[in-house]
Amino acid sequence: MGQTDSSVSPQVVLMGLDLAGKSTLLARLLTGKVVETSPTVGFNVGSLELDKKTSLTVWDVGGQKSMRANWRYYLDDCKALVFVVDSSDPARLPEAQKVLKKVLSEEKLRGVPLMVLANKKDLANSMNIREISNQLDLQSHDDRLWEIQACSALKGLGLLQAFMSISKLIKKSN
Template sequence: MGTLSSKAWYKRDARVVMMGLDFSGKSTILSKLKSNEPVKTSPTVGFNVASLETPGHLSLSLWDVGGQDKLRASWKDYLEDTDALIFVLDSADKTRLPEAMAELEKVLNNINMIGVPVLVLANKQELPGSLSLSELQKMLNLEQFGDRSWELRGCSAHNGKGIREALLALAELLKSQDKNSCECV
């Protein structure tokens, strides 16, 4: 167990962990995915978990892990047996972007994350002055993590734009991971 081949597509539920700094919009994204209704959220202490189904009929257990500074030390505890990571960035908060990038790098360097596909969601795209996807791609340098499939997508948890498309992108990342893991068997 614990090899890439154990992360098979036939798995009944893919385990997806969603991380990011506090106030990046993780819980709002989760509530949009669950009900497409706006929900007033407060900072997550610990985690929220929800079962979802992608448009391709893939069942997901989506773990929304709190992003407050004092909670990030426990992030490593959520990474074992992870099939995919969603990392949420506040694309309008340029001052915290270096902190977010450092945390993303820590997560991706965790032994449990080897080969795990990553969907980076640039949230709050509707806000004036938010960084574009091309600006973020240059700053994030995700190419340095060439041992995995990854995708950068823009979205707005506030108005829902890009959320469903992000779920489709996640399903594709999981499918590509399955193809890669089958080649290793």
């Protein structure tokens, strides 16, 4: 029996700029493999089983500029927002910061915990989480639970830990 009904599995929405690595990250989590991905048009969705009792439904929403206007349609029943940034691309952090602030201002996300994943930490030029946290102005979001963690979708580093933390954040916020 042991299977959890997917309707009770909390919805987690994966957002971020295009090329941040969201689809690679989701594929790696679900299959354990590195999968060639192309830019997401619309969304990918999968059920992630963390342990016997805990699973999350993870929505990976396309990050290209043309897609961002539709992001709010994925926020119904969202229990945690996972915002993925490319930690090796400092030039795009101001854009990421604006996009994050805008999505967090959505009424549906009031009080919803935030996990920022600093992806591509396997690259030599990647920024550390303190630099990214400052660039994204995370301290200003004192009205919600938030965490930032470094990870590498390509190498599979830090992914499971991050999603275990997300599960804990959801439990704390309920």
